[in-house]
Amino acid sequence: xxxxxxxxxxxxxxxxxxxxxxxxxxxxxxxxxxxxxxxxxxxxxxxxxxxxxxxxxxxxxxxxxxxxxxxxxxxxxxxxxxxxxxxxxxxxxxxxxxxxxxxxxxxxxxxxxxxxxxxxxxxxxxxxxxxxxxxxxxxxxxxxxxxxxxxxxxxxxxxxxxxxxxxxxxxxxxxxxxxxxxxxxxxxxxxxxxxxxxxxxxxxxxxxxxxxxxxxxxxxxxxxxxxxxxxxxxxxxxxxxxxxxxxxxxxxxxxxxxxxxxxxxxxxxxxxxxxxxxxxxxxxxxxxxxxxx
Amino acid sequence: xxxxxxxxxxxxxxxxxxxxxxxxxxxxxxxxxxxxxxxxxxxxxxxxxxxxxxxxxxxxxxxxxxxxxxxxxxxxxxxxxxxxxxxxxxxxxxxxxxxxxxxxxxxxxxxxxxxxxxxxxxxxxxxxxxxxxxxxxxxxxxxxxxxxxxxxxxxxxxxxxxxxxxxxxxxxxxxxxxxxxxxxxxxxxxxxxxxxxxxxxxxxxxxxxxxxxxxxxxxxxxxxxxxxxxxxxxxxxxxxxxxxxxxxxxxxxxxxxxxxxxxxxxxxxxxxxxxxxxxxxxxxxxxxxxxxxxxxx
Numbered sequence: 211x212x213x214x215x216x217x218x219x220x221x222x223x224x225x226x227x228x229x230x231x232x233x234x235x236x237x238x239x240x241x242x243x244x245x246x247x248x249x250x251x252x253x254x255x256x257x258x259x260x261x262x263x264x265x266x267x268x269x270x271x272x273x274x275x276x277x278x279x280x281x282x283x284x285x286x287x288x289x290x291x292x293x294x295x296x297x298x299x300x301x302x303x304x305x306x307x308x309x310x311x312x313x314x315x316x317x318x319x320x321x322x323x324x325x326x327x328x329x330x331x332x333x334x335x336x337x338x339x340x341x342x343x344x345x346x347x348x349x350x351x352x353x354x355x356x357x358x359x360x361x362x363x364x365x366x367x368x369x370x371x372x373x374x375x376x377x378x379x380x381x382x383x384x385x386x387x388x389x390x391x392x393x394x395x396x397x398x399x400x401x402x403x404x405x406x407x408x409x410x411x412x413x414x415x416x417x418x419x420x421x422x423x424x425x426x427x428x429x430x431x432x433x434x435x436x437x438x439x440x441x442x443x444x445x446x447x448x449x450x451x452x453x454x455x456x457x458x459x460x461x462x463x464x465x466x467x468x469x470x471x472x473x474x475x476x477x478x479x480x481x482x483x484x485x486x487x488x489x490x491x492x493x494x495x496x497x498x499x500x501x502x503x
Numbered sequence: 504x505x506x507x508x509x510x511x512x513x514x515x516x517x518x519x520x521x522x523x524x525x526x527x528x529x530x531x532x533x534x535x536x537x538x539x540x541x542x543x544x545x546x547x548x549x550x551x552x553x554x555x556x557x558x559x560x561x562x563x564x565x566x567x568x569x570x571x572x573x574x575x576x577x578x579x580x581x582x583x584x585x586x587x588x589x590x591x592x593x594x595x596x597x598x599x600x601x602x603x604x605x606x607x608x609x610x611x612x613x614x615x616x617x618x619x620x621x622x623x624x625x626x627x628x629x630x631x632x633x634x635x636x637x638x639x640x641x642x643x644x645x646x647x648x649x650x651x652x653x654x655x656x657x658x659x660x661x662x663x664x665x666x667x668x669x670x671x672x673x674x675x676x677x678x679x680x681x682x683x684x685x686x687x688x689x690x691x692x693x694x695x696x697x698x699x700x701x702x703x704x705x706x707x708x709x710x711x712x713x714x715x716x717x718x719x720x721x722x723x724x725x726x727x728x729x730x731x732x733x734x735x736x737x738x739x740x741x742x743x744x745x746x747x748x749x750x751x752x753x754x755x756x757x758x759x760x761x762x763x764x765x766x767x768x769x770x771x772x773x774x775x776x777x778x779x780x781x782x783x784x785x786x787x788x789x790x791x792x793x794x795x796x797x798x799x800x
Binding site for chain 1: 517520521522524525527528529531532533535536537538539540542543546555595598599602603605607613615616617618619620621622623624625626627628630631632633634635639640641642644645648649675679680683684687732735736738739742743746756757760761764765770773774776777778780781784785788789792793796
């Protein structure tokens with residue numbers, strides 16, 4: 211692909227090229243604007259926001275809004291800041307990501323290297339589960355979590371994200387392992403290696419890139435989820451997105467925009483860091499989500 | 504394939520092992536996805552209100568649902584939102600991909616800038632745009648401070664225009680992703696054909712219109728499927744951006760389902776709206792997935 215692009219046959223004049231760069235730059239500004247606005251205004255005292263220009267740099271720089279958003283802002287009934295909810299999100303996302311990735315890897319391995327009659331139907335059913343609108347499972351899920359004694363708990367949310375993540379992780383690993391030479395698996399089998407030995411020793415060591423994709427995709431999805439958090443969590447287990455929304459929409463009295471902006475950046479930071487560090491894999495995950503593999 | 508004729512225990516176990524490993528995931532998905540879908544469908548025919556209840560009432564919930572002006576608003580909004588969202592994302596995505604494909608210096612800097620909003624939660628996107636669109640402190644106010652006194656941009660507070668602000672924020676979030684899909688499509692096109700056409704005197708414009716864009720059909724299809732599926736599921740963005748308001752001006756089926764089920768104690772109607780949502784998604788996804796899976800064999 212890279213080679214093809216360097217051979218691109220397009221020719222364009224100087225005027226056209228200026229126009230192209232201008233357009234690209236304008237779009238870059240459009241995409242950066244909200245982040246810039248949030249960042250700049252999270253570092254201003256409130257008075258500068260309500261009376262001033264949202265595009266202007268602060269006259270007085272302050273990190274007070276960040277401190278307030280993190281540890282003292284009023285969320286729900288308590289002035290706890292976003293910190294406990296940030297920790298909730300971590301406690302929820304990490305186990306759910308690990309579980310769904312691990313099972314996705316095993317499923318992908320079985321569905322490509324140990325195919326059985328009907329394997330495609332099983333895969334089709336798992337795949338469709340990625341694309342259901344979650345509204346269709348909200349009511350029975352609320353009921354089931356109640357029956358299981360997991361209502362309003364982080365464990366309950368882990369279960370939910372694990373279950374509805376299996377489809378995607380299976381899709382990734384299946385497509386990845388489909389390209390893995392089956393002869394290697396056969397050869398190992400003839401040498402007497404069993405099912406798990408082949409998985410641990412042969413498949414898994416070469417799965418680095420797809421594990422990264424699965425991790426990033428799952429982490430982003432779970433961290434960013436709002437619907438499940440809002441439906442199934444109680445005050446002690448709410449994830450960051452729900453807490454942020456409470457902070458922003460339910461505040462009575464003076465709206466502390468600067469604190470809201472700081473909180474929004476906090477909620478965005480983990481996935482932004484992942485994107486900056488491993489953007490390549492993030493994009494691959496997005497593309498695989500459109501079932502091209 | 505593991506069907507050997509040696510019948511000892513170990514081999515038999517090895518034959519069963521793969522299925523045993525797959526079984527837990529499959530069972531979970533059967534129960535939590537397909538079982539739950541059946542349960543919700545059942546509830547949509549029941550007299551459930553605050554809690555699930557099992558008395559059947561036939562199609563009553565559906566006929567009530569379609570008589571609700573509230574639902575009509577949600578459906579109309581979805582049609583407006585989905586159409587604009589898909590069309591604008593595709594146009595911007597295609598435009599950016601074509602521009603970026605002109606041997607641009609700094610592509611490595613620009614591409615991640617276009618794409619990063621996709622990494623953010625819709626709640627963050629909604630929060631950010633909510634204040635940018637707020638006439639009191641946002642873009643309108645900024646324009647006034649810059650001296651453009653007559654500038655007015657209060658769509659978010661306007662019943663007739665609020666839904667377009669949802670489109671704006673959603674396009675901001677996902678157009679970079681469509682750009683990435685089209686860019687991948689463009690980079691996959693064989694340059695020999697283009698060179699040949701150029702020799703024959705085709706202009707860049709003709710090249711794109713006649714040869715390149717028609718070849719992006721698969722990318723268009725994927726973009727349509729993914730974006731429409733995202734549009735139908737849209738919930739978070741509306742909650743964070745407008746809360747469904749002003750009034751009910753930005754209500755979508757997803758927010759309708761939630762409020763009827765969990766705050767208005769009309770679970771039967773909520774369930775039937777969820778079923779309609781599932782049907783809509785399935786009508787798009789099932790043929791697409793079927794075709795994708797068949798191709799791969």
